């Protein structure tokens with residue numbers, strides 16, 4: 001009797017393993033994802049890459065500074081306040097961010113409008129000004 005029970009339960013386990021193996025692995029959505037035609041998936045990937053290339057990621061404050069502002073501010077060209085010079089920057093910082101942004105966007109004396117980064121957004125310029133201010137604290 002015990003042997004019969006044992007072999008019945010063994011058979012049940014065996015059938016269970018067979019049934020599980022017969023199912024493809026993964027959830028329903030993973031399975032349907034795998035079954036999607038490869039062409040559709042590829043087109044989605046290509047168009048995402050193209051969109052990323054067209055809408056360039058914004059530059060960080062440090063990147064804007066390095067590419068545009070450092071030309072003058074690294075060496076003090078034309079009286080530009082020297083990068084990271086705390087004493088030179090203190091009276092400028094005291095004017096407040098609004099005034100500094102107005103000078104940056106519109107230019108001031110020998111400082112050209114937008115610090116020559118005509119493609120920069122106001123946000124990118126603000127990040128660059130913040131980067132310069134942080135370096136001069």
Ligand code: HEC
Pocket residue numbers: 064065068069070071072073077078079080081092095099100101103104108109110111112114115116117125128129
């Ligand atoms: C062609 C040289 C030049 C470039 C490029 C340049 N600057 Fe300037 N910048 C100056 C000069 C000169 C001054 C000082 C103007 C003055 O007060 O007479 C100045 C001043 C500033 C000030 C202080 C403004 C104020 O109101 O006191 C800020 C902020 C500033 N620059 C930010 C930037 C940023 C940000 C960039 C890059 C996006 C940049 N500059 C690029 C020459 C430059």
